[in-house]
Amino acid sequence: MIREIAGALVDIGRGSTYTDAARRVRMQATFSTSGKPARELKNGQTVAEWMADFVPVVSAPHAQNSWPDVLVLDSVPFWWRGVGDLKTKVPLYSVLAAYGYDASGKNGRLWKLEAYPTQTVAAWSEFFARLPGVPVSIVADEDIAIRGAVIARWGSDFWMERYHSCEYHLHASGSQLLSRSSGTSELSGMFRNALTSKEAWNTFETAVRNTGPLAMQTWVRIHGDQIRRQTERRATIPPVYANGALENSLNRVRTIIGDRAFSFRNRARLNLLLELVRLGLLRADNASDYATSIRAHLIAHQGHPKRSYRDIYDHQSNEEGTNINSLWSPAAQLKIKPGPDQEPVDSISLES
Incomplete structure (x- = not known):
């Protein structure tokens, strides 16, 4: 079953729903002597339990111990x-x-x-x-x-x-303002390299204050001090601007969560999913490596490690009626309170 668990975690990190991952495991499960699957997986509940128990195990070799330079x-x-x-x-x-x-x-x-x-x-x-x-x-x-x-x-x-x-976003917003004003071609030429050196910025800033459109003068007033500081030290910091x-990574997160955003209601569970996504983006989501880590973990605990999935359930509410461990913002919890015929906030039928 270790290989099936590892494969399910890889699938989840690449965008499969819990239910789809469970169905895949069911199809690949080894048959018992009775000719029936060793364990029938009807929905994503079991996969969710595996995530709580084993995502920390497979991610441990790739954990970060401090913030980078x-x-x-x-x-x-x-x-x-x-x-x-x-x-x-x-x-x-x-x-x-x-x-x-x-x-x-x-x-x-x-x-x-x-x-x-x-x-x-x-x-x-x-x-x-x-x-x-x-x-x-x-x-x-x-x-x-x-x-x-x-x-x-x-x-x-x-x-x-x-x-x-971020120079990309500064340049994009400044260029957009300039493109909306007539007679700014000379300023646009100056702005092209204005974020890369103190001299280039001073030249551009002076020109804007003297002849620039009002919108660009406002933009310079808002961002000028920050740009001036960072152009002065730009050559002395690592070349990441x-x-x-x-x-690009967040675009992948956006794609995987996508239309299922409403379905993710438990913060701890979504963070486990995000860790699998991170491993995928690192190209570290290898089922064989996952299986090796899981097997070593099971051996270290004589095949009976502590189960963690119940620790992340979310049934506690505060006086305002919001779930204190829920992922949803308080505004969302209050706005989208489930009715008597709806699933509770911590439902884990896990179609997501």
Whole structure:
């Protein structure tokens, strides 16, 4: 059965639903002497139990022990829209993500994926607290929540000295503003390299303040201080200036969760799935390696390791009626309360 467990975990990390993974195992299961499958899997319940018990086991060889020298940050939110009312839009949860590089700006890899009910300073602070270490530089969009959490963890001086706003998004937003205004071709030419050196930025900023359109002057006022700081130190930090690699990883997360976003209601369970997705993006999702790790784990515990799946059930509620361990944001829990004929929030029929 070890091979079937390993294969199911690989399938889940590549986007299969729990139910589909269970059906695959059922088809591949070894037959007993009676000619019947050794264990009949009707839905994803058993696969969910395997995830709780064995995802930490297969991911252990690829665990990160501290934050990298270059830490790249981004997130992706997931939303719920009311049936028959497209104007009703409620945030369900967000997946926070980190990508890492070494001090030379090379050997990039997906570092961490974790789901949170809200995308706030508190969420990012909890995310940063997962690992020790002090990065040489941090690359992210100008996100207020990220900024607040970075300052809370490493201090305001760290933010001023080591934060690098993603140049791709700065350039995209600035170029878009310029393209909307007539007579800005000369400014567009200056802006092409304005984010790469202090001299180029000063030239562009002066030109905008003198003759630039009002919208671009406002943009410069908003971003100018940050750009000035990072162009002055750009040559002294590792050559990672944008978060594009992490965006590619989050696109994969978005695809796998996709239309099933509503089905993921338990934070611990989704984080196990995200860890399998991370292993897949690292190209470390090898069924043979998974089986080796699982077999060693079982042998170390004489075939009877502690079962973990009950530890992540979510049945506790606070005074407001929201499930305190649920993945959904409080707003979503209150807005989408199940009726008497609906499944409870912790239902694990696991069509997802």
